[in-house]
Amino acid sequence: MEIRTATEQDIDAILELNRQIGLIHFEHAPEVFCPPSPQERDFLLNAIGSEGRLFCVAVLDAEVVGFLTARIDINEAIPFLTRLPICRIGSVVVDEHHRSRGIGKALIAHCDDWAKARDACQIRLEVMSFNERAKSLYETLGFKVQSQIMAR
Template identity: 30%
Template sequence: MILRPLREHDLDRVMELERELFGPGAWSRAAYREELAQAGRYYVAAESDGVVVGYAGIALGEDSEVMTVGVATAHRGRGTGAALLADLVERARAARARHVFLEVRAGNLGAQRLYERAGFESIGTRPRYYGDEDAVVMRLTLRSGRGDLTAAP
């Protein structure tokens, strides 16, 4: 598996994965085009044997926010999600982010465990964030107000 920047020509495959992974909550091609064009956004693809098997994105800033993480069902449990998340966190570090935030479905315990292993902690919930389900809000602290790193690399 290799990680590389997500490109517009990957969007056919991303749309397939979005439907598989997120159903009615899937992002549109237009939403991805807009995200890829925005300054301060970083999207990465995980590729195996020439096929995109996962992707992730982050909005970079002092308080960065994970926008999405998706891994093909057949490729789960192989470290793909952890590799994508680690890449996003490294981008946030390079951008001198203080925190990285994300929301995850309350019922998605596998993703919550992945985020916890990466050092994220649950800090609250957003009721009915996904329409039919609450979101758990998680945060990873990268540096304190003095600029020292406080999370393990």
């Protein structure tokens, strides 16, 4: 398996992965997520071309089987929060037919290296409460609950 920077040529595979995760999220939380739509293509193409962000893909046998997006944030406005660089993972997606094969772990390891090279003091991500499989992976990799988002 290879982890590399996403390119515009990967867009169809990325859209399919995004559709898979989008359907799961919409089914479990329709008050938060919209069903997959054609507008996602432009959004994802812009993300691929965005400077200063990580958008990488996992490739297995010439097939894109996962992707991860991340960025580095530095607080400059809130005086009671640290000003140290923090890596925020936006998305981690693995193809439904390739899960439990170490792909998500490899994507996060790649992100960890990327974040360390940018002096990030921490990696953060948000995971939906219904996503038990992802929560289990993140806990295995040392992530701990730091806060909770509550809604009504």
